[in-house]
Amino acid sequence: MGSKKWLFGFLGWAIFGPMGALLGFLAGAAADFLGGGNLLGGGEDDTTYRPGGGYSGGGYSTSGRTSSEDWRNGQRNSFMMSLLVLATAVIKADGRLSDAELQNVKSFIRTNFGDQAASQAESIVRQLMAKDINIYEVGAQIRTYMNYSQRLQLFQYLVQLAQCDGMVQAELDVLDSIASAIGLSGTDRDSLLNMYRQQADSAYKVLGIDPTATDEEVRKAYKRMALKYHPDKVATLGEDVQKAAEEKFKKVQQAYEQIKRERGM
Numbered sequence: 001m002g003s004k005k006w007l008f009g010f011l012g013w014a015i016f017g018p019m020g021a022l023l024g025f026l027a028g029a030a031a032d033f034l035g036g037g038n039l040l041g042g043g044e045d046d047t048t049y050r051p052g053g054g055y056s057g058g059g060y061s062t063s064g065r066t067s068s069e070d071w072r073n074g075q076r077n078s079f080m081m082s083l084l085v086l087a088t089a090v091i092k093a094d095g096r097l098s099d100a101e102l103q104n105v106k107s108f109i110r111t112n113f114g115d116q117a118a119s120q121a122e123s124i125v126r127q128l129m130a131k132d133i134n135i136y137e138v139g140a141q142i143r144t145y146m147n148y149s150q151r152l153q154l155f156q157y158l159v160q161l162a163q164c165d166g167m168v169q170a171e172l173d174v175l176d177s178i179a180s181a182i183g184l185s186g187t188d189r190d191s192l193l194n195m196y197r198q199q200a201d202s203a204y205k206v207l208g209i210d211p212t213a214t215d216e217e218v219r220k221a222y223k224r225m226a227l228k229y230h231p232d233k234v235a236t237l238g239e240d241v242q243k244a245a246e247e248k249f250k251k252v253q254q255a256y257e258q259i260k261r262e263r264g265m
Contacts, residue, residue: 207252
């Protein structure tokens with residue numbers, strides 16, 4: 001992503017929330033393009049002038065028209081800004097930002113989104129550390145502009161990030177607040193948290209059931225969760241996010257296989 005798109009997206013988030021990030025992304029995309037930068041990763045050959053319609057590049061037109069690709073990238077940018085804001089809230093749970101925590105954020109973003117995103121994310125997180133983050137106001141905006149599957153993926157990323165250096169109670173408390181703020185059910189919150197735990201009943205919690213569930217209830221729970229966590233649910237956020245979503249899907253399969261082995265199903 002071009003630097004202007006990230007900058008405009010951050011400013012949009014700061015003023016208007018996730019939808020502001022989308023609008024900021026589009027404005028920044030135009031600024032990147034008009035300033036000679038690549039738009040949405042397109043090469044110079046993708047740029048043409050449309051008589052009477054303005055410039056266009058990679059699907060974006062300064063006449064105000066946007067393609068479905070522009071919308072998906074704007075949606076992804078909004079998702080990324082939401083992730084960084086809530087990740088900062090998790091980091092701030094212990095009242096400070098250590099170099100180790102910042103490196104964890106950079107490493108996490110780099111692994112999932114690439115080197116350029118990691119560098120830009122560091123700058124944004126440092127700025128956000130100086131701001132008060134109202135989780136419930138942020139969550140209300142996220143509930144408005146993200147569907148449930150996207151919110152599940154957002155929470156999974158936050159849980160993974162908190163696990164990087166060992167989750168402490170303060171981080172767990174913030175994650176509980178975030179789950180509530182973005183409208184996740186308690187069952188889904190516990191499912192995602194227990195994907196990274198090794199407790200006796202973790203496999204059951206991943207499937208959203210109790211150890212007293214019948215074999216038939218276990219089978220139904222597996223099918224329900226496998227459908228809910230299917231990677232195609234977040235395909236509009238990009239291939240890297242969809243690939244990360246495969247981990248949730250695999251965790252559900254692993255939990256089901258563990259229960260089957262334990263029960264001799």
